Amino acid sequence: MARISTRAHETQFSPIRKLKPLADEARKQGKRIYNLNIGQPDLPTPQAFREGLREVPEVIAYSPSQGLDEAVDALRRYYRDLGIELGRDQLLVTTGGSEALLFALLAITDPGDEVLVPEPFYTNYNSYAAMASVRLVPLETEPETGFHLPEREAMERKITERTQAILICNPNNPTGTVYTSDELRTLKEIVLEHDLFLIADEVYREFVYDGLPHQSALQLPGLEERVIVCDSISKRFSACGARLGAIASRNPDVMEAALKFAQARLSPPTAEQFGLVRLLRSGDYRREIRRIVEEFARRRDALFEELQRVEGAFCVKPQGAFYAVVKLPVDDAERFCAWLVSEFEHEGETVMLAPARDFYSTPGKGRDEVRIAYVLGVEKLRRAMRILRAALEAYPDPGRTG
């Protein structure tokens, strides 16, 4: 019987992108909009990458399904520079971090299985779970504790016989939380005791501020067979549109499954792999990452400073990634975000934020929160926060709670 599938119904439109039609309309009317809703940095992609892109041969052919040998080796060198040794068969080039996550989920879950995930979480996890017919079970965290993990017992209470994995994003999108080595140790113990996998989305690995350490899940001793890392070059090289990422695991069965899925889709984009190889072979690729991360550190500081001036707003200073989940003095942040774009303007300008409610799966949570992606330069960010202040002052009373 011809019908749209249940999993299609259960997949949500991206809340990050759902205000786009309103924004398009506002722009048509001449309004200038500061886009803080989506994790798309404004920084140039490194020149070496762009040069490599041009080195693609005359026949733009499929690459091997696991990626060009040179690209796999370049990524292995990148990991080695981080102190992480990966064999030839322990890493596979994916079409963005998104595909890495899809492969990870498909490799270790069947329809009806469950995956624990700290909440709030990156909304697209919901979509991938729906596409894979898997249930995400939230581990509730709170703004007041900087969204750090709940107590071990609270996490273990969520484990059922269908639980296959814990999925973390570290540093975290949307909260900016960087998990401590104590937290990672707790996760490791849970994973071992309950015979689970740990899927770690580490696409923001280098975006860690204040000199905090970042420990990759691949560096957890004793967990080699349990860890699957999803990675992407999108953020650290400001190359979101390149659609290159990686899945890495020391579990040979996981990598065998990933290779089979990879063969089904034939090849990640070829030209971009030439870009990546050229970039990672340039000795100073880490300088490019530093340049990008230092800029985001400045932005984080500016954002946090400005947020202190927003009456009724609350946010623990984010430690990593380039997001913050901020409580606002409104009763319905989604309505407020829509109003911001379509009704409000301050000297012809306004701000686009992502309502945080959709980053939660627990009903009622995050209603008064927004996610701010600090992907614009310091001056623009400060300007955007001043607009937010003006907006909160102008927001019609019934919607204010502060």
Add this chain to the structure above:
Amino acid sequence: MARISTRAHETQFSPIRKLKPLADEARKQGKRIYNLNIGQPDLPTPQAFREGLREVPEVIAYSPSQGLDEAVDALRRYYRDLGIELGRDQLLVTTGGSEALLFALLAITDPGDEVLVPEPFYTNYNSYAAMASVRLVPLETEPETGFHLPEREAMERKITERTQAILICNPNNPTGTVYTSDELRTLKEIVLEHDLFLIADEVYREFVYDGLPHQSALQLPGLEERVIVCDSISKRFSACGARLGAIASRNPDVMEAALKFAQARLSPPTAEQFGLVRLLRSGDYRREIRRIVEEFARRRDALFEELQRVEGAFCVKPQGAFYAVVKLPVDDAERFCAWLVSEFEHEGETVMLAPARDFYSTPGKGRDEVRIAYVLGVEKLRRAMRILRAALEAYPDPGRTG
């Protein structure tokens, strides 16, 4: 419990790629191999595409999830040139034809649903079905009838309450069959009577020889709500590594589902979309397609001519795409293909073919068949077929049946 999923176990390694380790070994020993196992054309990607690739902005950013507006419009113009009108929301840019197929399956099936597919079929359908936990039900076709569809009743007998769609590849990979308008009409009647969808993989649309017409499923009147077309620029523009394709449907619910899946993976590759726009805006892009298709017509003729000289081989002249399924006088074509690569050589050269067995899901079928992808120039093809002849003469007797 940490385990690899059933769907991962059920996904197969690509049979097209599984002889690669043997081939790598043979090449190391200095053997020259003619690769007729994989659908990777040797023709240059059009210059306009390569120029467009360089026009990607300084920040290689996500494109909209449905593709750059310009890319969507360029593809709509391409369809309009074929006489097919598609609205803005009836087409979405995908990461290759593979992703289009994944989105189509996920949009209209839930785990356990069934999809009918003429057999032999493109092996990666198996992988996508496994990933989507969907069962492919084969509609058996025969070499002697050029792999045309079975009688209507035989097809209808395969329909159960779980059947959601019929999936065709037209022109067909691996058989080269181009379905007649009578066959398409029969499919239409079945689809309507049994309330199904028709998924049509038309990535070889222009590869039709001898002046035969090709009718797109999008041109079947009365089936607008039931048709989902999966498309790709890989073959017609010899741009396999570009990873650009499209999903097209006039069913708004299908396209809504596809957009949700597309948003989950954020964006198809951006630089290649600039390439595509530049190419499709060049007035003579159809000349590029003609140049490629005419070359394949010559190859098809040369291959077929040479196959007549291979004693014991059987193949109806393929009408489209760039594949042929050929019966060989051997009892186990998979063993023969492995032997060809690793044991045999003729003046330092050999041939790599794809065993056809894996293009079948019915046990025992296709054992004595191979798929030949005629992706090399005429002289190389003739040479490869002479090598095949010599190989069959040299093949140890017990394996020969002819």
